Amino acid sequence: MFNKLTIYADLYWKIIGPKENADWWKKNWSEEMFLIICDIKNLEFKQLFSVVLSVIFRFKNSEEFKPKIINKVKKLLLYMFREVTIRGGFPRNASNDIIFPLLNEARKGEKEFLEDSEILKEEFNDQKTKEIYKKLLEEYEAGKNSIYRFILRSYYWEKLRREKELGKVLGIGIKEDLLKYEAEHIIAKNPRQKSIDYQKFDPVINSLGNYTLLTSNDNKKFADKLWPEKRVWIKKLGNDCLLNVLKEEKKLVEKEQLEVSDIQRRKERIIKEIEDFKLFTP
Numbered sequence: 678m679f680n681k682l683t684i685y686a687d688l689y690w691k692i693i694g695p696k697e698n699a700d701w702w703k704k705n706w707s708e709e710m711f712l713i714i715c716d717i718k719n720l721e722f723k724q725l726f727s728v729v730l731s732v733i734f735r736f737k738n739s740e741e742f743k744p745k746i747i748n749k750v751k752k753l754l755l756y757m758f759r760e761v762t763i764r765g766g767f768p769r770n771a772s773n774d775i776i777f778p779l780l781n782e783a784r785k786g787e788k789e790f791l792e793d794s795e796i797l798k799e800e801f802n803d804q805k806t807k808e809i810y811k812k813l814l815e816e817y818e819a820g821k822n823s824i825y826r827f828i829l830r831s832y833y834w835e836k837l838r839r840e841k842e843l844g845k846v847l848g849i850g851i852k853e854d855l856l857k858y859e860a861e862h863i864i865a866k867n868p869r870q871k872s873i874d875y876q877k878f879d880p881v882i883n884s885l886g887n888y889t890l891l892t893s894n895d896n897k898k899f900a901d902k903l904w905p906e907k908r909v910w911i912k913k914l915g916n917d918c919l920l921n922v923l924k925e926e927k928k929l930v931e932k933e934q935l936e937v938s939d940i941q942r943r944k945e946r947i948i949k950e951i952e953d954f955k956l957f958t959p
Contacts, residue, residue, distance in 0.1 A: 685730065692729050693718065696856070705737065710747045712852055713754055719823050722757045724772045725750075731783045732790070742787040749791055752959045753779070756800055759957060762824060763813045801958060810952040815944075818883040822860040825888040830855045832947060833890060833919055835954045848916075858890035858919065864935060865901050875903070877937055886944025889926070891918040904935050 691698045695714040702711035717725050729750060736746055756775060760766040774796050782789040799805065819825050834852050849855065864878045864887055881887055891914060899910040911918050912930055920926045925946065929939060951957070 685734065688730055688733055689726070691733070692726055699853075706733070706743065707747060708851070708853065710750070712856075713747070713751050715856060716827055717754055720754075720758065720762065720827055721823070722754065722761075724768050724776050725753055725757060728753060728776055728779055728783070731780055735783050736787060736790075739787050742791070745791050746787065748959065752793075752797060752801075755957055755959060756797060758827070759800060759805075759809055763809060763817055806958055809957060810948060814885065814948050814951065817885070819885075820883070822888075825885060826858070826860040826890070828885065828951075829860060829888060829890050829919075830858065831956050832951055832954070833858075835956060836923065836950070855890070857892050859892070860888050861891050861900065861918075863887050863889055863907075863920065863929070864904060864940065865907060867901055868903050869901050870903060878940070881937055881940040881944075884940065884944050885947060886940040886942070889918060889920040891920075905933060908933070 691701055692714060695702060695711060695718055699711055702708075702714060714729065717729065732746060732750060736742060739746065753775065757768075757771060761768050761771055775794065778794060779790065782792070830852075834849075834855055837849055862882070864882060866882050868875060878887075891911075899907050902910070908930060911920055915921055920930055926943075929935070929943065932939065
């Protein structure tokens with residue numbers, strides 16, 4: 678019993694510290710599984726820890742099934758993102774509906790675990806997926822940077838995957854390279870000198886269109902600056918800020934003053950591309 682507890686404790690550490698255990702994940706599972714675990718940790722889906730723990734303990738030697746098992750864990754991540762994060766569903770309900778039944782199936786074997794429940798089948802049908810793109814992402818406002826970090830990392834990776842030459846210029850050859858990027862407001866959320874005119878951005882300040890990704894450790898120095906000053910800093914970052922990379926984004930940085938319509942149009946464009954890329958579907 679003590680040996681099993683020791684093994685479980687070690688595996689649990691692999692889950693809560695994926696970056697520190699990157700080599701282990703890649704060797705024993707895959708780079709894709711490593712990135713999925715990073716996303717689970719980033720989005721704070723603690724409800725999935727028990728499933729992942731059960732999977733990596735129960736199926737560690739199931740080489741034949743590992744690709745499908747990894748895909749199933751990814752599907753669970755996407756379900757939680759859509760149901761709990763975007764729709765605002767209760768994590769406890771997700772656990773009752775999805776997590777607990779899956780733990781039981783994992784005990785039975787690979788084939789039982791891989792069988793999708795009716796809830797998962799329904800979640801990823803065309804109608805619900807269209808609702809995610811056409812309505813929920815449009816209305817969504819994240820309370821945490823980690824959520825937009827997940828959305829934008831997924832979005833930018835697909836953009837760069839399709840534009841391989843641009844990825845080479847940035848030094849981004851694999852999805853893991855995007856882990857160093859953090860989410861940052863374009864228009865500052867809490868500027869030091871907030872004018873009456875600046876209040877016009879309040880309706881869009883936490884929208885997807887007002888976020889980008891950057892790597893600089895100096896973001897705290899400029900996070901609360903008004904756009905004219907923050908824009909100069911963003912331009913100096915070069916490729917360390919992805920707002921400088923895509924031609925559609927560069928036009929925004931060149932503007933000395935931004936309007937609410939600029940942020941709104943950017944959000945609409947990103948959501949349209951997310952739909953075209955079929956992101957957040959298995």
